Amino acid sequence: MSPILLAILVMVCVGALGFAFIPSLAGSSRASKRMKALRADVQVRRQTVSADQIRETRRRTVQDALKQQSDALNARRAKKTLKHRIFQAGIKTTPKVWIRNCIILGVAMLVVLVVVQVPLLFAAVLALGCAYVLPNMYLGWQRKKYQNAYLDELPNAVEAIVRGVRAGMPLNDSIRLVAREVKEPVRSEFMRVLDQQSIGKSMAEAVEVLFERVPLPEVNFFIVVITVQQQSGGNLSEALSNLATVLRNRKKMKAKVKAMSSEAKASALIIGALPVFVIVAVSVISPTYLSPLFTTSGGLICLGIAVTMMAAGAFVMNRMIQFDY
Template sequence: MLGPIVIAILAMLFVGALGFALVPSALGGGRAEQRRKAFQGDVRANRMALDADRNRDQRRKDLQRTLKQQTDALHSKKRVTLPQMLFQAGMTIKPGAFIRNSIIFGGAVTLLLVVVQVPIYLAPVFGVAAGYLLPRMWVSRKRKKYQDKFLDELPNAVEAIVRGVKTGLPLNDSIRVVAKDAKEPVKSEFGRVLDQQAFGMSMTEAVNVLLDRVPLPEVNFFVVVITVQQQAGGNLSEALGNLAKVLRNRKKMKQKIKAMSSEAKASAGIIGSLPFVVAILVSITSPTYLAPLFTTTLGHIWLGIGTVMLAAGVFIMNRMVKFDY
């Protein structure tokens, strides 16, 4: 039978062990509590990481969807009407005035051909062709030059917006700086965006007007970045900074393609001009050698066939040296 002293010692050990087991847990310092808090911290961190990944994926999907919509809309505008062509060339002339001037030009060409004794049934044909094609070719060339000047300055404008956003300026104020200090035609086009906002349009709607004016893939990229940022948020300065790098790389690629295709373009120009050069030299040395082409019916037929074949050859060579990038 155990003595009282042994029982007391065992009771003290039992109470001490029980206190050692329960008191740290009650005070919140036990291993179980630490493991529980660590587990909760890991769950919270994992949840935050999952939310961040989900938001990033959602923004990526929004960007892809918006880019697809804008690209489809841009491709649907491949066929440009006369009012759109004049608008995109930066010209203020009305379509009616342009058509009137084209008719006057065609009539003048017809009259000139009659004066130089071109057959009366061919002069109107050449006059109509000249009145319809030459003014449109001139506007198309002017439109292309306008777009090239815009693309040359666009990376600088985007980088200026990035600097403004990084310094804390709102997007509108950064665009206002570009509209004030950039070169033409970027200066006028970004000023137009601000004017559209002054009339009550949102930023998304205003930059889409910029795409209507300059329908180019590079401008489409800029519009998509602004549209997605306005709708889903995100780091605008980082997105525009990446866009500026993309624009400069595309510009370098275009210049490289232009340099590589310059030899082919020179060859096409020389081959296309050979019939006219040969005809002039033959006419100088033998003035009557080519006269049957202009004085006989058979000569008119062969002259028309030669003109059609020359036009087809020029068209084919032009497509051969024209690259899409």
Template sequence: MSPLVLILLSVLAVGAVGLAFAPGMSGGGRADKRIKALSAGERAGGRKRRDDPKKKLSERRKSLQDILDEQSDTNKKNKRVSLKKKLAHAGMRVSVGAFWRNAVIFGSLVFIVAWATGVPLLFALVFGAAGTYVVPMWYVGRRTRKYQAKFLDEFPNAVEAIVRGIQSGMPLNESMRVVASEAKEPVKTEFTRLVEQQAVGKNMAEAVPILFERLPIAEVNFFVVVITVQQQSGGNLSEALGNLAVVLRNRKKMKAKVKAVSSEAKASAGIIGALPFVVTIMVSLVTPTYMVPMFTTPTGNLMLGIAAFMMAFGVFVMSKMIQFDY
């Protein structure tokens, strides 16, 4: 074999070995780069797909937190409300002007009766002022508590009726319309107002908060938050409202249990509060002249005033002791 052929074969052999062990010389480096880029893209895509549910959950939580913050701001604003809203909270359909007119008439009657029965003019004025403002506002507060309690008795049934309507294929507004037509008062009246708000062009997310404005209680707040979150973020509304109905019934049971446990304390407070008046009446029946100086002398009037203030303060403290937040 000639030296030239031997050199040529040697070069070819070295080149073949180089191509076998150095693929970068034949473009393998670019292929590796493409493979690495493709693998990185797949990992990024997989990570993005895996992060999507977390992102949605985070957005949902943020939406819920925004709604809760908005409801909290509304609650703070509702702590000091106007008389018009207080009358609405009590379910009273009287206007503000008519309410003050009736309050002034009642206070004037109290003043006239007190002055005609021999009460000094200063105390008669105090009684008249109390009859004009304190007694009417106490009546509004009492009506508000009774109205809210009556609403809460029927509210879980209304929520369950909405759940059954949604599960049967009815839209949410139609389910509320059924509740507005078939529920008991005052749920019927409040849901009728809710349906009327939708009839004038408001969507569900805008109409539902009006229910909380008229009934600023925790149970209604829960209902508003559930509806608002579902309207903004989606989700299984029937399941959420079903869970809410269970919560409402559990809160109702808890209220009944607390009422039963605190009944003894309430009875004791009633007896202690009524005892001074009962003793005064009994002493006056046994000895009619014994209590006369309390009403005819300045010292007796002063003592009556102090006693009335202490009694009012004691009744206030006892009422706070026997009231519980659920």
């Protein structure tokens, strides 16, 4: 082998060893940067995976809480006994007193019908129907009136809680402020929440009494927000602020639906009142013309069929103008 070739081989070997043992000559700064970037990417991936796991765990926790809350509230909503209906209507009476008043109403109606010479059988049927239908109609009307008054004031109560929480007050003190400042019937309902806390219940358990009196979706939203925040944490003021916005939007939608259905309600009222108006007008013009309708068995049967058909028509028209919002 020639000396020149040997020298070249030696230089190549020395250069290779130099590149191997002196990283700075091989541009190791770029390699180190790539290693650091790789480590950073690995750390970012680990943090992303950890955040995703935390988010998934929290999501499952919230889902479980919502499911438990929904099942509990649905079980309570299923209670439709007379005691619960009276309680939800805001009437301060007992079922025994209510049943006694219904019996008195039925007896009074029977006496009136007998005095006006209605056959005893028909008088008893009409009195029994009035004793059952009229009190239930009044109870439903009073219950709806109480719920509407509650929903009108609930957004103000939620916003008051938001202001208190943002000012640094605990949730209990914010609810106590609502129980002092807002209007009825929300004030007394939040007082019941404070009473439940005073006997040792947690906030998540105490707010459930609101749904017993007013079983509405809006109240369910408020209970779910409080329950989830108590179990899994989160920004309570922001959640309640969003809830207040949702409640006001639902209130606007309810007013819009009421305005849209007002024409149909007026038409239904006119159609329903037209037969009564005709009967009164004919009785004034010719008092004896409709007397067989009330004095004969066939006339009473026809009158009963007509009243039944009118009631069925009124029910159908009422269902036609009911809208979900």
